[in-house]
Amino acid sequence: LFIFQNLSFQVSFSPDEASNVVKECIEGIIGGVDYSQNKVNQWTASIVEHTLTQLVKQGKPFKYIVNCAVMQKSGAGLHTANSCYWDTTTDGKMHCILVLCVKCIILRLFVFY
Numbered sequence: 001l002f003i004f005q006n007l008s009f010q011v012s013f014s015p016d017e018a019s020n021v022v023k024e025c026i027e028g029i030i031g032g033v034d035y036s037q038n039k040v041n042q043w044t045a046s047i048v049e050h051t052l053t054q055l056v057k058q059g060k061p062f063k064y065i066v067n068c069a070v071m072q073k074s075g076a077g078l079h080t081a082n083s084c085y086w087d088t089t090t091d092g093k094m095h096c097i098l099v100l101c102v103k104c105i106i107l108r109l110f111v112f113y
Contacts, residue, residue: 002076013092025050044068
């Protein structure tokens with residue numbers, strides 16, 4: 001609960017809204033491009049940077065952690081793990097997995113109030 005100039009208001013995290021931002025960022029950066037191992041570092045950095053920029057522009061009082069993995073869609077396995085401690089009433093997380101042609105993009109977004 002934020003109190004600002006004697007006004008009380010609650011801001012909640014919207015996973016749907018964040019998911020739209022993430023998908024637009026990913027599509028804009030590598031939507032129609034074929035997989036290229038030489039470009040993966042650039043893609044992941046751009047996706048994370050652009051996603052954070054767009055989320056911060058919304059002006060909500062959250063802190064964000066963005067994790068992105070891009071891999072070739074070849075049937076190989078990928079195992080990842082994340083752990084966070086937070087207030088479940090105000091904080092949240094969102095997982096976005098997109099499969100585009102020959103690419104698989106996994107983006108995890110953690111939001112803290």
